[in-house]
Amino acid sequence: MKQTSVWISSLVVALSLAACSSNTGEKGGGNASSESPATSNNAGGPKEVALKIGLPGAYDVTKKEIIDGFIAKHPHIKVEVNDSPWGDFVSKVATQIAGNTAPDLWFQENAVILGYGKRGVAEDLSSYIKRDLKEDDYISALYAARTPDGKVYGIPHGINPAALAFNKKVFGNANVPLPTDNWTFQDLIETAKKLSKKDEVYGLIGNAGITQGWFPFIKMAGGQALDETKTKSMFHDPKTIAGLKAMQDGVKGGYISTLEFNRAQGGDLPALANGKGAMYILQYSNQTTMNKSFPDADWDVVKMPKSVDGKRYVPMVTNSWLIYSKAKPEAKEAAWAFMKYYLSEEAQTVVANSGSSIPVNKKALKELEKNTSKPLNKKAFTDGIAEAGTTLDENASWNEWRGVAQPIIGDIYSGNVSAEAGAQEIDKKVQAVLDQNK
CATH class of the missing domain: 3.40.190.10 (Periplasmic binding protein-like II)
Structure with a gap:
């Protein structure tokens, strides 16, 4: 009986040690x-x-x-x-x-x-x-x-990546083919022109902010805000200026909405949902608001259009x-x-x-990707960032250099200053911030 007790005690200890060993991994x-x-x-x-x-x-x-x-x-x-x-x-x-x-x-x-x-x-x-x-x-x-x-x-x-959202009804009413994942920057601009009806429907809902506005535009034009080291401003780059000019030309030409128009619709998302805008650069988190506030809207997304250099950039x-x-x-x-x-x-x-x-x-x-809520083409986000996710040229002084750039971006968007002159002013101010933070 005594030997049995010792054997049982030994077994308990062995099992206890084995249990401790098996629980150390995550x-x-x-x-x-x-x-x-x-x-x-x-x-x-x-x-x-x-x-x-x-x-x-x-x-x-x-x-x-x-x-x-x-x-x-x-x-x-x-x-x-x-x-x-x-x-x-x-x-x-x-x-x-x-x-x-x-x-x-x-x-x-x-x-x-x-x-x-x-x-x-x-x-x-x-x-x-x-x-x-x-x-x-x-x-x-x-x-x-x-x-x-x-x-x-x-x-x-x-x-929280971006994709190109579109209102299917606006495209259908205009008999214009829907966007695809293979679209280019030029496709976006030319289609926005086709879909616009002055002061009624805009081909693209504009945004003066960084994530859904000017940063995607400069990337689609092949430009960048900072260089790869994140120590040099690139707002002087002709490609960056071209992106800002494309945004400004769209507002002036009536195929990118004014900020005043967006406010009159109650915001960017209501304008998309109600068909006052055909397309919008939409962040993934916006889909929760779209589904909750506009459940009957007929919309979907495609990947961000490829830039003029043939590459895709997905701001996140x-x-x-x-x-x-x-x-x-x-x-x-x-x-x-x-x-x-x-x-x-x-x-x-x-x-x-x-x-x-x-x-x-x-x-x-x-x-x-198995989720069946709108948008249906969730691969526009998931495959998009897997293929080409890019941060917003972030560095340790991001809030500071963005802070000096943003008011001038607003003036470019509203047409108060030319894209060329505004970009040169931004370049000097952003570089000054970067130099101070070396």
Whole structure:
């Protein structure tokens, strides 16, 4: 009887050790254990670790299902969620950074993250990614927060790319063929002219902002805002100027809507839904508003038209997660474990189903394409960013140089200054900002 008892005790210990061993890996995109020496005790099992996660916009922006899923898979990580409305969070985290009390992990706009990296606030994730992730599992937007010298200061919270939306009824009434994924910049301009009826219907709903307005135009014209190093202004480039001029010529010519017309319709999206505009450069997140506010509108999307150089550029807006560089080593590893979970197919499918942004995990992207809500051609977004996703020439001073460029862009759009003269003025001001931030 005594021998039996000893044998049973030995078996229990063996099974216990096996269970601990099997629970050290994380289900997701990585190929390495989510635990490290910093988060494991001497007996081989994980030790308790505290992790503070900052959530701007709270669970309206980040699905609680993802946070709960991570906690369930990592019971040894004691998660404290610091959430508040976006504006309040931004103000609070600035104070926390100054006082070295910031969360271990949070997310903000990608350009802000790049600024944090330059200031030494954000941890360089390149070694983590090399250690644990398989690049082939993700689209290139995984590296939205990578600098020209190879540092990676964040991973995407979600991707919000652009596509060309169109109102089918307007095209049908005009007996004009619908757009296709093979359209060029010239196709966009010529079709906009055909569909326009002065002060009644515009071929293209215009926008003076960066993401859905002037940046797509300069890219379709083959230009750029900054050079590849993100240290030189390219607003003097004839191709960039050509893009701004094409936008201005469209407004003057009556085939791109004025901002006053858009406001009279109640905004860009109502103008598209109600057939006052035939086409619109639409961000993915806009589809939630279209489906909720205009469920009967007959519309779809195609990929962004190819530029004059034959290449396609798909502008995308990204919020990115960062790890606080001054967090404790074990908290950094716990934060990275969260990032790996966030990039897993399980969590990325939740991101896909949210409707507000697109995941970077390729398997989750395929799930998104099965969704039958409008727009039907979701591949215009998913294949678009996989093929040609591009950030908005973001760098650490993005908010500053964009801030000096935007008022002049507005004057170009409204015809108060020529595209050529406005571009030269922007070039000088943007370069001055870049030089000050070297």
